[in-house]
Amino acid sequence: MYLDKEVDVMHACGHDAHTAILLSTAKILTGMRDRLPGTVVFYFQPAEEGPSDFIPDGKNTWGAKMMVQEGVMKSPKPDAVFGLHVWAGVPAGQIAYRPGPTLASSDDLRIKILGKQTHAGRPWDGIDPITVGAQTIVGLQTVVSRRTDISSFPAVVSIGTINGGTRYNIIPESVDMSGTIRSYDYGIRQKLHADVRQTVEKIAESGGAKAEVTIIEKYDPTINNPALTEKMLPSLRWAANGDVVNAPLVGGAEDFSFYAKEAPGLFVFLGVTPRDQDMSKAAPNHNPGFFVDESALVVGVRTLASLATDYLYANAAD
Ligand SMILES: [Zn+2]
Ligand SMILES: [Zn+2]
Incomplete structure (x- = not known):
């Protein structure tokens, strides 16, 4: 049951693959611990997608946000943080990356339009929240x-x-309506919130109705540190045997964003679609047809292991 409706359940984001990749990386790096000039900490991602519902009191915390709040990045305090996400529609074993903003911020939008109940044959006796709702949806299209x-x-x-x-x-x-607000920049994000509020409230007012707008900030934008990204590019190329490409902006969000606010971060995408398939037809992450070509897992381990070791050796040399 979700929001009083019976729905099918499948996550299909690839976090089982991430867990396997990070466990294998941990096994390899602990095996060469005495040769590492520094410390490596492994952060897994419990509840990355958050709880099934959010209480709009601003106190929601889960996953990476909660781990950061509880001090996971305080001792030891990392100099850099690395992560990856398996990605459908990208050839298995290929790495896609981009410097700067990479994944969107994601904020929940809740709207309640309060009208006045009446018989549909006598609309003038009430205030119609259905019509105001329709105007609201159309009006929101102008915000962006x-x-x-x-x-x-x-x-x-x-x-x-x-x-x-x-x-x-x-x-x-x-x-009642709900939706999502996405952006890649903190300033744009705050302006979107203000414009959405104004649009909804004033449209409701024009119809004699009232609107309650709640915006819950769930995920910050995931921003790759440009200098760190450039510095680690050779490691990515080594891990993927040179098969490294630029990634487009992704409309999804990531709680890696909370780690990357505490230390310079680099988050890359690892292709998992079998190479003999048409990439444009691959079922995306979160689709029931999502599929992980397990040959990519090795590249994932090579990626995280080389990012960690190369960073430590480069730092020791500096
Ligand atoms: Zn997901
Ligand atoms: Zn995910």
Whole structure:
């Protein structure tokens, strides 16, 4: 059951692959511990996708956010943090990366439109939250298209659910909607929040209704440190036998972003789609058809192991 509805459940993000990769990396690096000029800490990712629901009181914490709050990056305090995510639609064993913003911030949007219940044949006796809801959804389309400077980074505002009403001839008291706000820049993110609030509240006001807007900041944008990215590029090339490409911006979010706020971070994508398949037709992560070509796991281990060791040796030499 999720939000009172029976739904099928599958995560299919690839975190089983990540766990296998990191465990193998830990096994290899502990085997050569006496030769490492420094310390390596292995952070696994419990509850990366968060709890199934969020209490809008600002105190939500889970996964990497909670681990950071509880001090996982305090002792020892890392000089750099590395991570990877398996990715469908990228050939198995290929690494895709980009410096700077890489994955989006992800904030939950909750909207309640309060009208006044009446008979649908006498709409003038009430306030129709269904019509206001429709105007709200259309109005929200202008937040990105008309009010956001997208010349450096894009942004997204999507409505994913809309619930209201019980019968065809009753105008209901209220309508609930939920959606997501995504961006790659902290300034754009805050402006989006303000513009979404204003748009929703003023559209409701124009219809005589009231709107309650709640925005829950779930994930910060995942930003790769440009200097660290450039420094570690040879390690990525070695790990993937030279098969390293540039990655596009990803509209998904990552709680690696919380680690990368504490120390310079580098997060890369590891292709897991069999090389004889049409990449454009591969089922994406989170799709029921998501598939991991396990030959990529070795490249994942080589990636994390070489990033950690090469970084430590380079630092020791500096
Ligand atoms: Zn996921
Ligand atoms: Zn994931």
